[in-house]
Structure formats: C-alpha cells, structure tokens
Amino acid sequence: MEAYLSTIIFFLIFASFYSLTTLGLNLQWGFTGLFNVGIVGFYAIGAYTSAILTGPPYPDTLIGGLGLWFPIGFIGAMVTSGIAALIVGFITLRLREDFLAISTFGIGLSIQLVALNFESLTRGPNGMYSLPRPLSGISESNLVDNILYLILCLAIIGAVYWAFERMVRSPWGRVLRAIREDETASAALGKNVFAIRLQSFVVGSAVMGLAGAMQGNFIGFISPQDFLPIFTFQVFVMLIVGGSGNNMGALLGGLVVWGLWSFSEQVIGAVLPATFNTEAGAVRIVLIGLILALALLYRPEGILREKRIVSREARLS
Amino acid sequence: MMQFVADGIVSAALIALGAIGISMTYNILRFANFAQGEILTIGAYFTLLLVSLIGAGIGTLGPVAFGWPLLVSIVFAMAATSVVVLVVDWLLFRPLRNRKAARITLIMAAFGLSLMGRNLVTLIAGGEPQYYAFFIPKAIEILPGVRLVPDDFAIIGIAIIAFAALFLFMNRTSMGRQMRAVSENPTLARINGIDVRAVIRWTWIIGASLATVAGALLAHNTQLRPEMGFDMLLPMFAALILGGASNLYGTILGALVIGLTEAIAVSLGLAGYRAAITFMVMLIVLLFRPQGLLGEKE
Amino acid sequence: MVEPMLAVRDVEAGYNPSLPILHGISLDVFEGEIVTVLGPNGAGKSTLIKAIAGLLSISRGSVTIGGRDITGVETHQLIRERVAYVPQTENVFAKLSVEENLALGALHNPDQFAEQRRRVLDLFPDLERLGHLAAGKLSGGQRQMVAVGRALMADPTLLMLDEPSAGLSPKLAQVVFSQLIRVKQVGVTILMVEQNARAALKISDRGYVLAEGQEKVQGDARSLLDNPEVGELYLGANSRLARS
Known part of the structure; x- marks a missing residue:
C-alpha cells in the first residue's frame, strides 16, 4: 500500500515539473504565439543555477558550493533563465517568427554543450550531485518528505497559475492576445508590441527555469543527460493536447501526457526484455510523435478549448 | 593557418548541400523545416542500404576512397529519400496547408517529425555507428602545412557540381522560374497559371536529393548515426539566416562562414562548443544585420 | 441574340x-x-x-x-x-527579369512563345531594351507594361x-489607357x-x-x-x- 502511494506521489511530483513548464510555455505560445523550441535550455539553466547556488562544494569547480537556502536557488534560477530569454528575445523577437524558433533551438543545444563541456562550472558529464532537497529531513520517513515536497510543488504551481490568470485577464493580457491575433493592428493602436512580447517571453522562460530548479533539487543530481531535446517536444505535446491558450488545459496536459508517458514505459518495459531498452525508448518517442501529429491534424484546439476571456475592466463597464 | 580554411570549406560544402533544402522549403512552403536534419540521415541510411544491396563495396576513383558503387547508391538513395519526403508531405503537411494552418503549426509538425524520424532510424537500423566501408584516409600535402584527404577534394567537387546544376535549373528551366516566382509571390504565381502543388513537389525533391548527397558524403567522412543529421541542423539553420533567408546564394555564403567558424573553433581547441559558437556568430550577425548578409530589408 | x-x-x-x-x-x-x-x-x-x-x-x-x-x-x-488577370499591386515578379516575366506568361503555350513575345513587344516596344532588367527595378509605368505584357503572353480572350492606373501620374495613366485601346484592337x-x-x-x-x-x-x-x-x-x- 505504502509502495503504491509512494509511486503515485513520485509520479505527481514529476508531473508538477512538467505542468509548471507547460504553464510557462502557455504564456509564450498559447497567449502570445511565441514558438520556443529551446524550452529544455531554459529549464537546464534553472536547474544548473540552483545547483550552483544551493549545492555543496565540489573539489573541481570554480564557483558553486555556496550551500544557500533553496528559495534563493529557485529565485536565482528564475533570474538567470529570464536573463537568457531577455538576450535571445531582444535579438530575435523583432524578426520573423521562424527566427525565434531557430534561435531558441540554438539556445537549447548551446546550453547542453556548455553543461557538457564547461566542466569547471557544471562538472560536465559527471554531473552535479548531493544537491540539497528542500523540506527533507523534517520527518524520518521518505514518504512524508515526498508528500511535503509535492505540497511545495503544488503551492508553487498554484501561485504561478493564480498570477498567470490575473495577468491574462489584465489589460496587459488583452494586448497580448490582440498581438497574437493581429500584430499589425496592435502596432497600429500604438501598443509597443515588441516590449510586450519580450515581457511574455521572459516571464514564461523564468517559470521554466523555476521548474528546472525544482527538479534538480528534488532528484539531488543533474547532468547534461537530463536535458535532451525530447523534453521540449514533450512539453509541446502536453500543451497542444491540453489546449493551448488555456492555463488549466496546460496543467491538465502536463498531467495526462506525463501519465501516458510513464504508463507506456511500464507497459513497453513489461513486454520487451531489458536488452531492448533503446528500442523501447524509440518506440515511445515515435508514439508521442504520432499523438502530436494526430492532435495537430484532428484536434488542434486540444482537450480544453481556449476560453473567451473578458478582462475585468471590460466587464465593469 | 591555412589548414582550418581547407577544413572549413569541406564542412561548408556539406552544410550548404543540406541547407539548400531548408532554404527552399523556407521560401516556397514558408516554414523553417526542423526535420531537414533527418532528411540527411535518411538519405545516408538509404545509401547504406543500397551500398550493401549492390555488394561491391564503395569502390575507388584514383586516390579517392569512394567510386561508382557509392555514387550510384547515392543517386538511388536520392530517389528513395524524395519518395519518403513526398509521402510525409502528402500525409502531414498537405492537410495542414489546405487548412491554412499557421506557419508555427507547420514548424511544430516538422519538429515532431524530426524526433520521430531519428527514432525510427534507430529502431530500423540500430543506434550503433555504422560505416559504408573501411578505409584509411591518406592526406596529401597541397601547400606547405596544408594537408587534405583526396576525398575532401571530391566532396568539394561534388558540391560545386551540385550548385552549378541547381543554378542552371533555377535560371534556365521553366520549373526553376516557376519556383522563383512562387517564392516571390504565390498569389501572382497562381494567377499566372503556375500549379503551386507541382512547385511544392519539386521543392521537396530538390531539397531531399541534395540533403541525401550531404548525408551520404558526411557519413562517408565520419560515420552513420541516427543523430548525424540532427547535429547538422543548427549549422544549416545558421547558414540560412546568415545568408539572408530569402536568397539561395546567400545560404551558400552563410554555409561558408559557418564552416570556417567551426573550423576556427576546432583549431582553438573548442571542438565541444562548435555548435554553440556557430550559434553565437549567428546571433551577433542578426543583432547588427537582421536581414542577414545577402538579404534585402523587408 | x-x-x-x-x-x-x-x-x-x-x-x-x-x-x-x-x-x-x-x-x-x-x-x-x-x-x-x-x-x-x-x-x-x-x-x-x-x-x-x-x-x-x-x-x-x-x-x-x-x-x-x-x-x-x-x-x-x-x-x-484563356482569362488573364492583372492585380492592382505586386503584379510583376520583381526579382525576375522582364524576359523571365514574359516567359512565365506563356507557361501553358510555350510553342507560341516567340509569336506572343513579338506581339507584346510590338504593343510595348520599350520592353525590348528593358528585357534583362529585374522587373522590380522599373518605374511604375514600365511595371504596368510588364504586367499587362505578361498577361497577354498567354494569348487570353479576356x-x-x-x-x-492606380499609383500612376495622370499623364502616365493616359498612356496606360491608350495602350489598352491598342490591346482591344488586337482582339x-x-x-x-x-x-x-x-x-x-x-x-x-x-x-x-x-x-x-x-x-x-x-x-x-x-x-x-x-x-x-x-x-x-x-x-x-x-x-x-x-x-x-
């Protein structure tokens, strides 16, 4: 019984990392129409930042080992991911949308290369270990620790969800959607389209960085292998399946697709012998690719459709 | 000093061959094809299949460690890859186009295809590196201190022939003119009686064929891996953007810049950061020249 | 009737x-x-x-x-x-040469290319010497000639x-209209x-x-x-x- 509960808690904790990232992507893609192909890059920046800030000292790194309190690690993660987004966004958000896609893709790959090669910062392929897990050691039981961590995750997701819902209902959010629908018209109305798109991009990426930090500190170990392009793809599938432009849909998509992913791992793992591990992974990726293709072709609006949002000001008047 | 120039030109030739397809889909189908890397990969693996079907090794041509068997295999692989790409277009991109789906939806579909393609190759051909044939490259000193493998000359030669053929096709044939017309103004092209569907088919065929050449030559020079094409994606995109996106010749120039940048990075001992440095160069150029090197202001 | x-x-x-x-x-x-x-x-x-x-x-x-x-x-x-249409704006392929524009006009009747080209150049003699230039480099009036010429290459009945005349000076508009009379005269x-x-x-x-x-x-x-x-x-x- 406790084993089942423990598995479910563990599953939910992981689902919350994905859901939070999907929420960040929803602000960028769902509400603003910015195609970020470098999600994993911002996620990794967050994870590494928090690892450097909160982790123990290692004999072979230049900085790090600061051992700071975890909220500082989480906030630091948001700041560095946000700065990376600011730089990329500043250069590419004025250009054609494809350029943002290509540039964010480049960020994702570059971050991985830095993680792999800049050993005096990231310890390269050896990874950073013994990262402190927030809220652990309060009780004797690992299960209770995990439950506490899940509560922390849910609280963070709740706070971000609340903030995003307020943001998209504010006049700012209204402009955001106006930009997504018709950039030229919004520009003609005197809106600073560039600044608003940049804000959305930076905030969304900061949330992705936060999610990365939450994963890194929970597992206690990060290495370049944790941040592969498949992650970006999974998050996109989550958002498309859940319903882009709908924050609840984003959270739901994260849960559902992560559930399918984990479930398929169990099933394929049970069917195929362990020697076919590579093949099993490939089959799963092909399957999730098919889900995306079918979703794009037959249900582009996702499980939950976008809500018609009326901002508070408009309702009052 | 000159060595990295020579190395850079070889890698530029391969990048350019692959990036032409990206440039053509970008200008005619109007989206950034994130699956182009996998087209290279599939082309390289089809070539492997044909090399083993023919069963005559890859031959030699004078000092060059590949000959007619490999070249014939590449030609058949070009056709096979084109068929695969056309079927994928028919199943996925055509319905999305008919629905007038946003460009971003096409990009996402391509991104998904890229992942699926890589993993299908892993499933079918296995994830371990493979080779067309075993050979020991013999470098020749062409200038004091500059050594090139004869195969590198052959690769540069094949690339130049391919670009010349492409140039003639685009400028001297009716389909080439039609492709340039659609790339500039699709509506006027239709008014003019151009069947855009035929143009789209040719776009895929040319892009896939050149990508097959790139993939096969890259595989000959290094090895076949399911990720080989994906690893080329960022340099190819960088070449496209650097050259100014709307211009085929710009893409070739962009590839040259990227190839040389990569070679310099390697000669400075930064091989691990090669792709990241390429990307930085691209960002810096975009910062100062958003339209790219040869692009026109919109 | x-x-x-x-x-x-x-x-x-x-x-x-x-x-x-x-x-x-x-x-x-x-x-x-x-x-x-x-x-x-x-x-x-x-x-x-x-x-x-x-x-x-x-x-x-x-x-x-x-x-x-x-x-x-x-x-x-x-x-x-056999219906040709000249849109109001962007009615020539700006990056293609005048000759290439004309060649695209005769896409479906390539065997008539020489004959139609002669007919178009008789109507718009200026196009002959502009042939190698990119259409986008021409003046508004010249572009209009290329656009109409390209449309006529298909030997349309309509x-x-x-x-x-949009975007042209009154004088150039007059020129375009008088050219249209000649187009009508060739049937x-x-x-x-x-x-x-x-x-x-x-x-x-x-x-x-x-x-x-x-x-x-x-x-x-x-x-x-x-x-x-x-x-x-x-x-x-x-x-x-x-x-x-």
Missing part, C-alpha cells in the same frame, strides 16, 4: 463566407468590348474580380466564360480558360485589370475595375457602377459619363466617408 463572353450571375462572395461583400452581382462582357466597373472605395470592385479569378470563394451565383461554367475555378486553371476583350472614372469611361464601351456590393447603374460609357446619378454615388459615398 449574341451570347456574352463573360457572364456573372447573381454572385455573392467575400473573404469570409458568413460576411459576403458582394450581394448578388450580375454583369455581362461581350466579345471585343472594354467594360469598366466603377464605384467608391469599398464598393466591392476588386472583390468581384478576385471572385471571378477564384481567389475568393463564391457562396452563391455563377460565372461562365464562353458558356462554360467557371464558378470557383482554381486560380491556376484560369489561364487555361483580360481583367484591377485599377491599371482582346477587357474587363477592368477603376477609380479613375472619367478617364476609364472614355476608352470603355460600357460600364457598371457598384456601391455597397450591389450594382447601382449600368449602361454604355457615354451615358454614364453624363449620368448625374453616377456622380452622386461617388459624392454620396465620399461625403459619408468624410463624416465618419
């Missing part, structure tokens, strides 16, 4: 099927005529020509050419019905023009949409005046020139525009 070459019957069309811009337009063009469609901004003139060309979907009504139904024709098939029927009512009617045989997606007045060109109602339609629309 003579059958019309182009017959538009009760056509309803627009960019969005639920919001038609044309509310049941009918119009005839007979062989050898120049017919001009006039009307204030937003009357639906361009919409009409785009609907005939298959660029917009027709939700009701029919279009026939020489008795053949071409309602909702695929735009790229239009030229096979030429549709969307505001051929091409013309349907054009114009803002420049007076100059266009002077070279036309008949005219239609549209307003708010409906036909208001029609008649032979001379009578329209003198018709006070025509002036009023323009003035009325203009004064409304001025107030809003």
Whole structure:
C-alpha cells in the first residue's frame, strides 16, 4: 500500500515539473504565439543555477558550493533563465517568427554543450550531485518528505497559475492576445508590441527555469543527460493536447501526457526484455510523435478549448 | 593557418548541400523545416542500404576512397529519400496547408517529425555507428602545412557540381522560374497559371536529393548515426539566416562562414562548443544585420 | 441574340463566407468590348474580380466564360480558360527579369512563345531594351507594361485589370489607357475595375457602377459619363466617408 502511494506521489511530483513548464510555455505560445523550441535550455539553466547556488562544494569547480537556502536557488534560477530569454528575445523577437524558433533551438543545444563541456562550472558529464532537497529531513520517513515536497510543488504551481490568470485577464493580457491575433493592428493602436512580447517571453522562460530548479533539487543530481531535446517536444505535446491558450488545459496536459508517458514505459518495459531498452525508448518517442501529429491534424484546439476571456475592466463597464 | 580554411570549406560544402533544402522549403512552403536534419540521415541510411544491396563495396576513383558503387547508391538513395519526403508531405503537411494552418503549426509538425524520424532510424537500423566501408584516409600535402584527404577534394567537387546544376535549373528551366516566382509571390504565381502543388513537389525533391548527397558524403567522412543529421541542423539553420533567408546564394555564403567558424573553433581547441559558437556568430550577425548578409530589408 | 463572353450571375462572395461583400452581382462582357466597373472605395470592385479569378470563394451565383461554367475555378486553371488577370499591386515578379516575366506568361503555350513575345513587344516596344532588367527595378509605368505584357503572353480572350492606373501620374495613366485601346484592337476583350472614372469611361464601351456590393447603374460609357446619378454615388459615398 505504502509502495503504491509512494509511486503515485513520485509520479505527481514529476508531473508538477512538467505542468509548471507547460504553464510557462502557455504564456509564450498559447497567449502570445511565441514558438520556443529551446524550452529544455531554459529549464537546464534553472536547474544548473540552483545547483550552483544551493549545492555543496565540489573539489573541481570554480564557483558553486555556496550551500544557500533553496528559495534563493529557485529565485536565482528564475533570474538567470529570464536573463537568457531577455538576450535571445531582444535579438530575435523583432524578426520573423521562424527566427525565434531557430534561435531558441540554438539556445537549447548551446546550453547542453556548455553543461557538457564547461566542466569547471557544471562538472560536465559527471554531473552535479548531493544537491540539497528542500523540506527533507523534517520527518524520518521518505514518504512524508515526498508528500511535503509535492505540497511545495503544488503551492508553487498554484501561485504561478493564480498570477498567470490575473495577468491574462489584465489589460496587459488583452494586448497580448490582440498581438497574437493581429500584430499589425496592435502596432497600429500604438501598443509597443515588441516590449510586450519580450515581457511574455521572459516571464514564461523564468517559470521554466523555476521548474528546472525544482527538479534538480528534488532528484539531488543533474547532468547534461537530463536535458535532451525530447523534453521540449514533450512539453509541446502536453500543451497542444491540453489546449493551448488555456492555463488549466496546460496543467491538465502536463498531467495526462506525463501519465501516458510513464504508463507506456511500464507497459513497453513489461513486454520487451531489458536488452531492448533503446528500442523501447524509440518506440515511445515515435508514439508521442504520432499523438502530436494526430492532435495537430484532428484536434488542434486540444482537450480544453481556449476560453473567451473578458478582462475585468471590460466587464465593469 | 591555412589548414582550418581547407577544413572549413569541406564542412561548408556539406552544410550548404543540406541547407539548400531548408532554404527552399523556407521560401516556397514558408516554414523553417526542423526535420531537414533527418532528411540527411535518411538519405545516408538509404545509401547504406543500397551500398550493401549492390555488394561491391564503395569502390575507388584514383586516390579517392569512394567510386561508382557509392555514387550510384547515392543517386538511388536520392530517389528513395524524395519518395519518403513526398509521402510525409502528402500525409502531414498537405492537410495542414489546405487548412491554412499557421506557419508555427507547420514548424511544430516538422519538429515532431524530426524526433520521430531519428527514432525510427534507430529502431530500423540500430543506434550503433555504422560505416559504408573501411578505409584509411591518406592526406596529401597541397601547400606547405596544408594537408587534405583526396576525398575532401571530391566532396568539394561534388558540391560545386551540385550548385552549378541547381543554378542552371533555377535560371534556365521553366520549373526553376516557376519556383522563383512562387517564392516571390504565390498569389501572382497562381494567377499566372503556375500549379503551386507541382512547385511544392519539386521543392521537396530538390531539397531531399541534395540533403541525401550531404548525408551520404558526411557519413562517408565520419560515420552513420541516427543523430548525424540532427547535429547538422543548427549549422544549416545558421547558414540560412546568415545568408539572408530569402536568397539561395546567400545560404551558400552563410554555409561558408559557418564552416570556417567551426573550423576556427576546432583549431582553438573548442571542438565541444562548435555548435554553440556557430550559434553565437549567428546571433551577433542578426543583432547588427537582421536581414542577414545577402538579404534585402523587408 | 449574341451570347456574352463573360457572364456573372447573381454572385455573392467575400473573404469570409458568413460576411459576403458582394450581394448578388450580375454583369455581362461581350466579345471585343472594354467594360469598366466603377464605384467608391469599398464598393466591392476588386472583390468581384478576385471572385471571378477564384481567389475568393463564391457562396452563391455563377460565372461562365464562353458558356462554360467557371464558378470557383482554381486560380491556376484560369489561364487555361484563356482569362488573364492583372492585380492592382505586386503584379510583376520583381526579382525576375522582364524576359523571365514574359516567359512565365506563356507557361501553358510555350510553342507560341516567340509569336506572343513579338506581339507584346510590338504593343510595348520599350520592353525590348528593358528585357534583362529585374522587373522590380522599373518605374511604375514600365511595371504596368510588364504586367499587362505578361498577361497577354498567354494569348487570353479576356483580360481583367484591377485599377491599371492606380499609383500612376495622370499623364502616365493616359498612356496606360491608350495602350489598352491598342490591346482591344488586337482582339482582346477587357474587363477592368477603376477609380479613375472619367478617364476609364472614355476608352470603355460600357460600364457598371457598384456601391455597397450591389450594382447601382449600368449602361454604355457615354451615358454614364453624363449620368448625374453616377456622380452622386461617388459624392454620396465620399461625403459619408468624410463624416465618419
């Protein structure tokens, strides 16, 4: 019984990392129409930042080992991911949308290369270990620790969800959607389209960085292998399946697709012998690719459709 | 000093061959094809299949460690890859186009295809590196201190022939003119009686064929891996953007810049950061020249 | 009774099927005529020509050419019905040379290329020396010649023009209109949409005046020139525009 509960808690904790990232992507893609192909890059920046800030000292790194309190690690993660987004966004958000896609893709790959090669910062392929897990050691039981961590995750997701819902209902959010629908018209109305798109991009990426930090500190170990392009793809599938432009849909998509992913791992793992591990992974990726293709072709609006949002000001008047 | 120039030109030739397809889909189908890397990969693996079907090794041509068997295999692989790409277009991109789906939806579909393609190759051909044939490259000193493998000359030669053929096709044939017309103004092209569907088919065929050449030559020079094409994606995109996106010749120039940048990075001992440095160069150029090197202001 | 070459019957069309811009337009063009469609901004003139060309979907009504139904024709098939169309803007391939533009015009009749090219160069002798230049580098008037020349390369029986004088000086507009008379003389029927009512009617045989997606007045060109109602339609629309 406790084993089942423990598995479910563990599953939910992981689902919350994905859901939070999907929420960040929803602000960028769902509400603003910015195609970020470098999600994993911002996620990794967050994870590494928090690892450097909160982790123990290692004999072979230049900085790090600061051992700071975890909220500082989480906030630091948001700041560095946000700065990376600011730089990329500043250069590419004025250009054609494809350029943002290509540039964010480049960020994702570059971050991985830095993680792999800049050993005096990231310890390269050896990874950073013994990262402190927030809220652990309060009780004797690992299960209770995990439950506490899940509560922390849910609280963070709740706070971000609340903030995003307020943001998209504010006049700012209204402009955001106006930009997504018709950039030229919004520009003609005197809106600073560039600044608003940049804000959305930076905030969304900061949330992705936060999610990365939450994963890194929970597992206690990060290495370049944790941040592969498949992650970006999974998050996109989550958002498309859940319903882009709908924050609840984003959270739901994260849960559902992560559930399918984990479930398929169990099933394929049970069917195929362990020697076919590579093949099993490939089959799963092909399957999730098919889900995306079918979703794009037959249900582009996702499980939950976008809500018609009326901002508070408009309702009052 | 000159060595990295020579190395850079070889890698530029391969990048350019692959990036032409990206440039053509970008200008005619109007989206950034994130699956182009996998087209290279599939082309390289089809070539492997044909090399083993023919069963005559890859031959030699004078000092060059590949000959007619490999070249014939590449030609058949070009056709096979084109068929695969056309079927994928028919199943996925055509319905999305008919629905007038946003460009971003096409990009996402391509991104998904890229992942699926890589993993299908892993499933079918296995994830371990493979080779067309075993050979020991013999470098020749062409200038004091500059050594090139004869195969590198052959690769540069094949690339130049391919670009010349492409140039003639685009400028001297009716389909080439039609492709340039659609790339500039699709509506006027239709008014003019151009069947855009035929143009789209040719776009895929040319892009896939050149990508097959790139993939096969890259595989000959290094090895076949399911990720080989994906690893080329960022340099190819960088070449496209650097050259100014709307211009085929710009893409070739962009590839040259990227190839040389990569070679310099390697000669400075930064091989691990090669792709990241390429990307930085691209960002810096975009910062100062958003339209790219040869692009026109919109 | 003579059958019309182009017959538009009760056509309803627009960019969005639920919001038609044309509310049941009918119009005839007979062989050898120049017919001009006039009307204030937003009357639906361009919409009409785009609907005939298959660029917009027709939700009701029919279009026939020489008795053949071409309602909702695929735009790229239009030229096979021997209907050529010159849009108002971006009507040449700017990056292609003048010769390449002409060659693209004869896409479906390549065997007639030399003959049609001769005919077009006789009409527009200036194009001969501009042949190798990119069309985008030409002046407005020269570009209009390339656009019309390219359309004529297909040897059309009907030429549709969307505001051929737009953006040109009055003097150049006169040149374009006099060239259209010569196009008519070589046996091409013309349907054009114009803002420049007076100059266009002077070279036309008949005219239609549209307003708010409906036909208001029609008649032979001379009578329209003198018709006070025509002036009023323009003035009325203009004064409304001025107030809003």
